[in-house]
Amino acid sequence: MRDLLRDAWLIARKDLAIEFRTRSAFLSxxxxxxxxxxxxxxxxxxxxxxxxxxxxGVLWVIFVFxxxxxxxxxxxxxxxxxxxxxxxxxxxxxxxxxxxxxxxSLVFVLAVQAIAIPAVALFxxxxxxxxxxxxxxxxxxxxxxxxxxxxxxxxxxxxxxxxELLLPMLALPFFVPIVIPAAQAxxxxxxxxxxxxxxxxxxxxxxxxxxxxxxxxxxxxxxLEE
Amino acid sequence: MKPTPLxxxxxxxxxxxxxxxxxxxPLEAIQGPAQKILYIHAPAAWVAFMAFGLVAVASILxxxxxxxxxxxxxxxxxxxxxxxxxxxxxxxxxxxKPIWGAYWTWDxxxxxTLFLWFIxxxxxxxxxxxxxxxxxxxxxxxxxxxxALLIPFIHLSVYLFRTLHPQTILMKPSAPSLPGEMxxxxxxxxxxxxxxxxxxxxSRYRYAVTRDGAHPPEATVA
Numbered sequence: 366m367r368d369l370l371r372d373a374w375l376i377a378r379k380d381l382a383i384e385f386r387t388r389s390a391f392l393s394x395x396x397x398x399x400x401x402x403x404x405x406x407x408x409x410x411x412x413x414x415x416x417x418x419x420x421x422g423v424l425w426v427i428f429v430f431x432x433x434x435x436x437x438x439x440x441x442x443x444x445x446x447x448x449x450x451x452x453x454x455x456x457x458x459x460x461x462x463x464x465x466x467x468x469x470s471l472v473f474v475l476a477v478q479a480i481a482i483p484a485v486a487l488f489x490x491x492x493x494x495x496x497x498x499x500x501x502x503x504x505x506x507x508x509x510x511x512x513x514x515x516x517x518x519x520x521x522x523x524x525x526x527x528x529e530l531l532l533p534m535l536a537l538p539f540f541v542p543i544v545i546p547a548a549q550a551x552x553x554x555x556x557x558x559x560x561x562x563x564x565x566x567x568x569x570x571x572x573x574x575x576x577x578x579x580x581x582x583x584x585x586x587x588x589l590e591e
Numbered sequence: 592m593k594p595t596p597l598x599x600x601x602x603x604x605x606x607x608x609x610x611x612x613x614x615x616x617p618l619e620a621i622q623g624p625a626q627k628i629l630y631i632h633a634p635a636a637w638v639a640f641m642a643f644g645l646v647a648v649a650s651i652l653x654x655x656x657x658x659x660x661x662x663x664x665x666x667x668x669x670x671x672x673x674x675x676x677x678x679x680x681x682x683x684x685x686x687x688k689p690i691w692g693a694y695w696t697w698d699x700x701x702x703x704t705l706f707l708w709f710i711x712x713x714x715x716x717x718x719x720x721x722x723x724x725x726x727x728x729x730x731x732x733x734x735x736x737x738x739a740l741l742i743p744f745i746h747l748s749v750y751l752f753r754t755l756h757p758q759t760i761l762m763k764p765s766a767p768s769l770p771g772e773m774x775x776x777x778x779x780x781x782x783x784x785x786x787x788x789x790x791x792x793x794s795r796y797r798y799a800v801t802r803d804g805a806h807p808p809e810a811t812v813a
């Protein structure tokens with residue numbers, strides 16, 4: 366188990382180093398999020414719909430789509446020169462490759478969120494100060510579920526003829542049980558309800574995370590060439 | 592491909608069901624003729640769930656036993672399941688408009704069925720996007736299993752939106768709340784739809800066997 370986590374961390378560091386040096390995916394995900402915030406603002410009549418009613422939906426829709434941008438890259442970077450073969454041939458458990466990839470994506474998604482959530486608060490003029498901590502908790506729980514499922518489908522989608530199209534098609538139904546609880550819990554918090562009111566939703570997120578971390582880690586070796 | 596006796600029997604059974612449903616089953620007092628759509632809608636939903644259940648079972652067994660047959664069963668069942676889900680999603684709104692006053696509501700069961708359709712359409716699209724037979728079988732099995740795991744989560748998360756759907760009338764602890772004649776018709780519809788499912792599954796499976804036989808794995812490599 367310790368070896369597995371150590372190897373996973375090694376793989377994650379490799380991916381993060383690539384991302385940190387190029388910063389291409391991160392910058393595009395951040396710019397995408399900001400663009401989405403702006404476009405969403407003009408999609409509603411600001412005099413009819415209060416920003417506070419819009420914000421939770423906007424936040425989690427952006428979260429899902431900017432997450433997808435990062436997910437596609439997860440195994441996309443291993444495609445040129447069949448770099449994935451090198452990873453598979455290395456003396457690392459296949460489960461560790463998966464966990465490492467997911468971990469790197471988790472850092473990526475959370476980093477994008479760390480900019481996108483305050484940006485929503487800024488542009489929509491929301492008082493997020495009081496709920497920052499529970500909101501961060503929801504974001505972490507939601508991000509874990511998103512990256513484990515997304516990483517597995519990224520591994521599968523890159524090997525198909527429809528890579529860019531197939532990933533959202535496969536992954537979005539799986540993001541529904543993440544977006545619904547996250548958006549509902551966020552809406553409750555923003556309307557001033559106590560954290561206790563969101564416990565049912567948080568439990569659902571946590572259960573999703575546990576089930577899919579186990580299922581996707583076990584399933585990943587089956588997606589590799591034998 | 593000539594229709595098999597099973598296919599003919601299934602189609603005949605469905606025909607008998609509808610003759611009974613349309614001419615020999617009483618009209619519902621409040622809903623009138625609209626209620627008759629139940630005899631398509633409910634059995635189609637039952638078949639869809641059964642079909643996707645079989646996809647999950649065949650997927651698990653495939654990863655374990657690596658039998659090509661199991662992959663073909665999963666493929667066939669998913670395709671037939673999508674057809675029946677489409678029937679459910681078409682007949683539901685047709686009934687919903689006169690009775691609920693809206694074609695679509697974001698009720699828990701409707702939403703779940705819609706997402707089932709999305710998951711298994713993606714399943715079929717993914718199958719079409721993979722050339723290598725072994726890869727396709729493994730990926731499909733993984734998606735078939737994950738899809739089954741996802742269903743309770745979608746159900747739980749959409750359930751908390753108040754449900755508008757008519758409550759279960761058959762599979763519930765107390766006695767079925769449907770008059771005897773309607774109940775017989777409904778049960779007949781369930782039976783004939785199940786038969787139709789088996790017939791379609793078998794035909795689709797035989798097609799997969801023929802196709803795989805015509806393009807053996809060696810041929811695709813060369």
